[in-house]
Amino acid sequence: MNVTKFAIPEVIFGQDCLAYVGPCARRNGGKRILLVSDQGVEEAGWVEKVIDALDDEGLSWVYYNTVDSNPRDFQIRRGAKFYQLQRADVIVALGGGSPMDTAKGIALIASNGGEIRDYEGANRIQRPLPPMLCIPTTAGSGADISQFAIITDVERQVKMAIISRTLVPNITLIDPTFLQSKPEWLIIASAIDALSHAVEAYVSSISSPFTEMNSLKAIETIVTNLEAAVTTRSSRSLTQLSTASTVAGMAFSNAGLGVDHAIAHSLGGKHDVMHGLVHPTLLPAVMRFNLPACEQKMAVIGELITGQKGSDERETGLMGIAELENFFNLFAIPHRLRDLVPDAQGLPEVCKLAVQDACVLTNPRPVTWEDCLQICEEVW
Amino acid sequence: MNKPRTTLKDLIGIEDVKLGFFQEAQAKMEELKASNRKLEEKRQEVEAILDAIVDVLIVLSDDLRILSVNNVYHQLFADQAPEGKYCHQVFHRQDQPCSQCPVLSSLNKRTVCRGQGIKPARDMNRSFDLVASPMSQGVGEPNKVLLFMRDVTREKEYQLQFMQAEKMATVGVLAAGVAHEINNPLTSILGFSDGLKRRIPRLESCVEPGILEDMREYIQTIREEGQRCQEIVQNLLTFSRPQNSPFGQVDLRRLVTDCLKIIHYRLKKCPLVNVELNIHSAQPCVYGDEAQLKQVVLNLLTNALDALSGTGNLQITIDQEGEDIVSLEVEDSGPGIAPEYLEKVFDPFFTTKPVGDGTGIGLSTCYNIVHAHAGRIYVCSEPGKGSSFRILLPREAKRKQSAAISMLHGNERE
Numbered sequence: 001m002n003v004t005k006f007a008i009p010e011v012i013f014g015q016d017c018l019a020y021v022g023p024c025a026r027r028n029g030g031k032r033i034l035l036v037s038d039q040g041v042e043e044a045g046w047v048e049k050v051i052d053a054l055d056d057e058g059l060s061w062v063y064y065n066t067v068d069s070n071p072r073d074f075q076i077r078r079g080a081k082f083y084q085l086q087r088a089d090v091i092v093a094l095g096g097g098s099p100m101d102t103a104k105g106i107a108l109i110a111s112n113g114g115e116i117r118d119y120e121g122a123n124r125i126q127r128p129l130p131p132m133l134c135i136p137t138t139a140g141s142g143a144d145i146s147q148f149a150i151i152t153d154v155e156r157q158v159k160m161a162i163i164s165r166t167l168v169p170n171i172t173l174i175d176p177t178f179l180q181s182k183p184e185w186l187i188i189a190s191a192i193d194a195l196s197h198a199v200e201a202y203v204s205s206i207s208s209p210f211t212e213m214n215s216l217k218a219i220e221t222i223v224t225n226l227e228a229a230v231t232t233r234s235s236r237s238l239t240q241l242s243t244a245s246t247v248a249g250m251a252f253s254n255a256g257l258g259v260d261h262a263i264a265h266s267l268g269g270k271h272d273v274m275h276g277l278v279h280p281t282l283l284p285a286v287m288r289f290n291l292p293a294c295e296q297k298m299a300v301i302g303e304l305i306t307g308q309k310g311s312d313e314r315e316t317g318l319m320g321i322a323e324l325e326n327f328f329n330l331f332a333i334p335h336r337l338r339d340l341v342p343d344a345q346g347l348p349e350v351c352k353l354a355v356q357d358a359c360v361l362t363n364p365r366p367v368t369w370e371d372c373l374q375i376c377e378e379v380w
Numbered sequence: 381m382n383k384p385r386t387t388l389k390d391l392i393g394i395e396d397v398k399l400g401f402f403q404e405a406q407a408k409m410e411e412l413k414a415s416n417r418k419l420e421e422k423r424q425e426v427e428a429i430l431d432a433i434v435d436v437l438i439v440l441s442d443d444l445r446i447l448s449v450n451n452v453y454h455q456l457f458a459d460q461a462p463e464g465k466y467c468h469q470v471f472h473r474q475d476q477p478c479s480q481c482p483v484l485s486s487l488n489k490r491t492v493c494r495g496q497g498i499k500p501a502r503d504m505n506r507s508f509d510l511v512a513s514p515m516s517q518g519v520g521e522p523n524k525v526l527l528f529m530r531d532v533t534r535e536k537e538y539q540l541q542f543m544q545a546e547k548m549a550t551v552g553v554l555a556a557g558v559a560h561e562i563n564n565p566l567t568s569i570l571g572f573s574d575g576l577k578r579r580i581p582r583l584e585s586c587v588e589p590g591i592l593e594d595m596r597e598y599i600q601t602i603r604e605e606g607q608r609c610q611e612i613v614q615n616l617l618t619f620s621r622p623q624n625s626p627f628g629q630v631d632l633r634r635l636v637t638d639c640l641k642i643i644h645y646r647l648k649k650c651p652l653v654n655v656e657l658n659i660h661s662a663q664p665c666v667y668g669d670e671a672q673l674k675q676v677v678l679n680l681l682t683n684a685l686d687a688l689s690g691t692g693n694l695q696i697t698i699d700q701e702g703e704d705i706v707s708l709e710v711e712d713s714g715p716g717i718a719p720e721y722l723e724k725v726f727d728p729f730f731t732t733k734p735v736g737d738g739t740g741i742g743l744s745t746c747y748n749i750v751h752a753h754a755g756r757i758y759v760c761s762e763p764g765k766g767s768s769f770r771i772l773l774p775r776e777a778k779r780k781q782s783a784a785i786s787m788l789h790g791n792e793r794e
Contacts, residue, residue, distance in 0.1 A: 003394055007398070121384075123396040126399075127399060128400050128401050163386070163393075165393055165396050165398045206391060361386060
């Protein structure tokens with residue numbers, strides 16, 4: 001590809017930048033805000049903080065929290081109805097990937113009508129969306145940056161990817177302070193999700209210098225800081241994680257992903273597996289599968305992680321993958337697929353669905369559902 | 381579901397941008413502009429229609445306050461900011477609505493109501509036909525009234541003049557009939573009294589001188605009174621001549637004496653009124669229509685007698701104003717005219733007489749007749765001392781004389 005494209009929202013980053021949500025909403029024409037979040041975020045007290053910030057700005061608001069860890073199409077439908085009924089304007093999403101994807105879905109249906117499945121795939125949105133502000137509370141999903149929204153079609157039991165530049169939020173406010181109160185497993189899962197974004201975007205067939213530099217920056221930062229962030233929770237290391245997640249989002253939103261995410265989406269749709277926990281099991285195996293197609297890039301990653309060069313690019317790449325596995329083993333998270341999925345019988349179906357996922361398109365090596373199954377069995 | 385598969389090109393999406401509302405807003409703005417233009421055209425059209433209406437148009441609230449008026453109102457009436465004021469205040473300077481107000485009845489009956497009224501316009505009293513139609517904005521009770529006021533002053537004036545002329549013509553025809561009927565017996569009376577007179581000398585020898593003297597005197601009286609009758613009849617005949625008779629030389633001295641003869645009976649009823657006729661012109665002849673001028677003089681004399689109500693001086697003066705103009709002045713020592721009425725006395729329909737006594741058309745007719753003679757009429761009055769009406773008439777039908785009168789006396793009514 002000779003011509004590339006790089007699109008991201010306005011990024012406001014820094015401690016306590018949450019305070020700017022009021023003015024940002026107002027500047028985007030907000031008078032009555034729809035705030036989308038979930039119970040976990042509520043319990044942490046963040047919802048109240050955002051509401052206070054909106055009140056301070058004199059904006060009225062309505063609150064929607066029917067959000068699951070894998071947002072469902074009917075929740076979107078209900079949210080869009082609520083948005084129209086309440087005559088809301090600007091949408092503010094607060095939380096991890098789920099509230100943000102829900103917010104994107106609501107924005108889409110509220111302005112374009114129809115059902116989410118009508119927009120599955122790339123560039124099917126015809127009309128503009130209401131202004132969207134994202135406030136990610138986890139460092140990983142990248143939904144606050146990306147042009148993707150992943151919504152579950154309950155009937156078909158699939159995660160649909162809706163891809164459109166119009167889904168890129170207007171503003172993302174990234175406040176690392178949020179990570180302070182997150183449980184350890186969530187910080188780890190989010191960071192590894194971000195890491196997998198960075199790796200897959202880096203080797204993507206449509207990566208560009210703009211995405212590659214972001215990918216490498218994210219890989220390096222996560223590998224260097226995650227352990228310290230979990231153990232010390234220092235604001236410096238948490239800020240690093242937030243930065244890494246954000247730049248990884250910039251990378252994958254513009255370069256796309258690969259087989260790892262295709263399978264993860266498929267597993268999420270079928271078995272409601274927590275998305276961030278899939279990657280530690282799958283990613284090394286996927287990297288090994290892709291290695292022949294992108295030895296040079298894998299070598300760059302390997303050298304970045306290990307700080308060493310092997311005898312050739314392939315070896316350097318393999319060293320990096322091994323080191324990555326070691327890195328994952330540092331954390332108390334599931335390391336085999338069997339820990340996440342009840343039984344292996346459903347895997348062929350999962351893999352057949354996975355190869356239809358849009359993420360497969362940018363995978364550096366062509367892949368069949370049998371390939372996918374082999375990967376899954378490898379990490380079972 | 382059968383959807384085109386997503387491709388790499390789709391993912392990169394070079395041509396797919398974050399959709400904004402700009403195009404939509406722009407299209408909306410174009411739409412609004414177009415509809416605004418249409419509305420503006422419509423508004424201008426409606427305004428043009430309203431402006432083209434030659435009647436006064438007033439929108440009134442249900443408590444008779446003026447909400448808006450059209451151009452014609454501003455042309456006709458002096459109060460240039462009537463909005464917010466009560467209609468009866470603006471037009472009649474009264475605090476209460478007029479009786480039989482068509483606006484009120486249209487509100488009550490919720491239907492179009494008509495009426496008539498005389499309103500003081502800038503220049504004079506004008507007579508209007510009124511049409512009040514109730515208006516309601518959207519649904520609900522009518523709470524406004526659209527009042528049309530059509531200026532019918534001229535029509536009214538013509539109508540009254542026509543009626544007057546009709547009346548005069550009828551009187552004329554009757555008078556002519558009576559005159560002819562009387563003329564024949566009068567001729568006999570005068571003829572036979574002449575015969576009697578001729579035969580008197582033959583009676584000298586057979587009748588007592590005293591009785592003869594009485595007979596001479598009686599016959600003389602019969603002849604004189606008969607001649608007077610003949611003159612009166614003659615007068616009536618000239619008065620009843622058809623209107624628009626050609627202009628000619630009119631002797632004002634004779635005209636005034638004729639008029640005095642016509643109102644002789646009235647003068648006789650007012651023994652305390654002292655009538656004086658002064659003529660300072662050797663040849664007080666003017667160019668005009670004798671019957672019409674007679675109407676003017678009769679009018680002035682009747683008005684003066686009305687003003688005197690039985691006692692006082694009535695002075696008629698005929699004089700020379702330069703070589704070409706003759707003046708005729710009728711002066712009374714009555715109560716005079718209040719200053720605020722002075723400039724209205726020649727307005728049609730203006731009258732101070734009680735309803736039934738006067739139509740208010742008399743002096744305005746005089747004004748029109750004098751003007752038709754290229755003359756001028758002036759009024760001059762001081763309350764308590766009396767009034768004088770002065771007419772200037774040219775001796776000959778030439779424009780320059782009329783101009784000369786203007787030069788000599790400036791504007792009328794001053």
